[in-house]
Amino acid sequence: MTELETLRHSAAHILATALLELWPEAQLAAGPPVENGFYYDVSLSHRISPEDFPKIEEKMREIVRAGQPFVCVPTSREEAEKLALRGRLGALSERPVPSEFKLDILRGIPEGEPITLYQNGEFLDLCAGPHVKSTALVRAVRLTHVASAYYRGDEKNPQLQRIYGTAFPSERELAEHLARLEEAKKRDHRKLGRELELFYFDEAVGAGLPLWLPRGAVIRQELQAFLGELLAKQGYETVFTPHIGELGLYRTSGHFPYYRESQYPPIPEPAVWESLVHEGCRCGDYANRLESGVVGGYLLKPMNCPMHARIFASRPRSYRELPVRLAEFGTVYRWEKSGELGGMTRLRGFTQDDAHIFCSESQVEAEVAGCLELVRTVLATLDLRDCRIRLGLRGPDSGKYIGEPALWEKAEAALCSAIRQAGLEFTREAGEAAFYGPKIDFLVRDCLGREWQLGTVQLDYNLPIRFGLAFVGADNREHRPVMIHRAPFGSLERFLAILIEHFGGDFPVWLAPEQVRILPISDQQLDYAREVAAALRKRRLRVSVDEKHETLNAKIRIAESQKIPYMAIVGKNEQSSKNLSVRSRRRGNLGVMALTVFADQLVDEVIRRSL
Known part of the structure; x- marks a missing residue:
């Protein structure tokens, strides 16, 4: 953790302590630092509202003034479980009610990992840390809002109250942050999108499925025309693909099951559906048949890449054609939980400025360099120059990724080399890779200092293998191409939301719906x-x-x-x-x-x- 994240993590514990002093019956779940602040999830019989914030903050200030040390208490799994069963974890004192959430979190810690508790005053919590030395160091803190959240983000679990706050080393930095928040409210894309008549959400259409209004459609068309000019200069060809495809296509690519949690359920073929109804088949039985491959179906397109792979495979290819660059403004569909939807930034249906490059290994570095230059040109033209570059690598959970380790190492090395050749600085972050390969992400700060993940370039040795893609080389033998996935905007809808807030709705004249x-x-x-x-x-x-x-x-x-x-x-x-x-x-x-x-x-x- 950074120093600021450690401060905010400590502020979350102070919030939890204050909540328990005010409402001893509260059951606590978890309270991590997050971007721009922290939160703590709590189960309480009554609703907490912003009207409660002053008394919670006053109690927090009392805890800060008390200068309670944060003490790390290493313990065994058995002892921690006893404390949870006695209601001692996430509490000020023992109580007869077990700490159900803390017990569940404890049991989710892998065997062999150390178990630590942190104590400040009478408050004892299951926590890996770190924290500042004392509550006295958390001098500038403010609660910001409260929302509902399912425990562990699962709709099957209890719904909790999530209390958000922020903390800074000084009152001056806190005041500056709060001023930015006020400015952000004025620039909120949902507010401006409605006032400027750019897009519209209609319950009759469905949650997370936006309607682009004529004025918003102008901006979209201008962005597409702008990118289209750049793509033409780099030799891309435009393709169009359906919104729905055979489930088998996504079994081959690995999206089903590796990306299954983010997909809409498969749609049975009409004949299969009639047969299932005739048999009185339950949904669970159908799901089992899908898993086993006994029955087929269709899937709303979650990604464009499998269809682009099939376009490449539509006829024999020669090394003289490579690289083949296929581009599409393709609409895709993801099953986002209702609590995760947020204006145009998190949707269930959106359009990607997607493209896939099929090239030989010797062409990879030059093609990645071209993608990096494309993203940088897009961001600079739109005044999004403050950005950092992240190289997303595999995480420790090998079950989330496809392909051989040797191919991953080769792909990671190729991306590293391309970034260095472009003279760019970058950070490596494990766990940020796609399931099929490592990726370069551009994380952009807008005029309010908020960071957004925009352009991405992904290197993929695995999907060409899964789809059996090949080209005939100069030696007259078949070779496997490498696949590069890239999207400078990402989602057009999300990009519009970011532009609205970045420009405050005051678009440069070339983008303005009415000039x-x-x-x-x-x-x-x-x-x-x-x-x-x-x-x-x-x-x-x-x-x-x-x-x-x-x-x-x-x-x-x-x-x-x-x-x-x-x-x-x-x-x-x-x-x-x-x-x-x-x-x-x-x-x-x-x-x-x-x-x-x-x-x-x-x-x-x-x-x-x-x-």
Whole structure:
């Protein structure tokens, strides 16, 4: 843990202590540090609300002032279990009720791993640590919100209350963080997406399935056109694939079962379904038959890569064709639990800017370098320059990954070499690999300092083996290609959410759904306003005319609130001189311009994708 994570972990224990002092009957689950703060999960007979935060925080301050040391107590598994059964773990004192959650967490610790408890004051908790030396060091802490969460994230388990907070080494840093949170509320993509009419969620359609509204669709089309230009320069070919595929396809790729928890359940073929109904087959029986391969079915597409592999395999390939670069804006479907859905950032149906490169081993490094350059160009164009690079490697659980260790080592070495050749710094993180291969992730900080995982480049020696892919080499023999998965945006929906919050909805003119609004001062200028709009549309600019019976100031306020980059005001003088009085949302009044001059400047700004 970092020093800040250790501080926040300690703050979580202080929160737990305060909760128990206020409500001794509370049952605690777990309280880890998380990005920007910490939380503690608690089971309590009544609901905790933000109105309770002041008294909880006051109790926390008392614990801080008491300067209670954090003491590590190594123990045996047997002794820890006795304490849990006596209700002593996650408690201030013994009580007759067993610590059910602590007992379950204890039993989940693998055999042979050390068991440690941490104590501050009377509070004793099952914890691996570390902590600061004393509660007195947690000087700046604030509770932020409360939410519901299933124990261990499983809907079959009890629902708990998750109390979130944050902690910093100083009050100044806490104040700065809280100011950023307030700014984040103003920039929340769910709020701005609704106000700017970019997307919409409808219960009749389904949770986590967004509807792109016309203005949001403009941004999506512009992003796709932007990436399409870059892909054409790098020699990609566009493909389209279905939204549903045979279950066997995903058995071959390994998505079923390795990715099964994130997939929609398989859909039986109509004939199979009728047979199952006729037999009175229960869902569990059908699931068992699916597992054993006795019956088939279809799967809503969770990934595009298996279908791209089949496109590569659709005819014989020669080494002279390689690399083959296939790109698709492909919609995929993931079964996210309802509690994990969050606006456009976590969905059940979304579109990836996906591509797969099939190349020889000798071409891997150059192709990965091209992918890295592509991601960097995308991020720089959109002013997302503050990023770090993570090399995701296999974790210790070998059951989560396919393929031979030697191929993984080869893939990891190739990605390391490509990053170094590009002159980029990176960190290695175990457990962040895809199930089929290691990957490079770009983690970007937005203008509020929040980190998002965006572009990814993944190297895969395993799926070509599972799909039996081959090309004929210069020696006239068959060779196995290597597969590179890459997505600069990731999910278009999630990328839009990040852009909304990064720009605060105030998009650069090339992305803005409406680039210019013509504001006639009176109805006498309506014809001229329409004439101006028609001329600008001929230059492929997105324009509207405000024909409402409002004052000019009211029209300006409306355009400002809708974050229109440019307003062109036309009154008597502008009409007679065939000019425009131009106002920029960002730069204020730009003065009177000839229509052609304004159009030329605007088109140039769009072509350059100026920020």
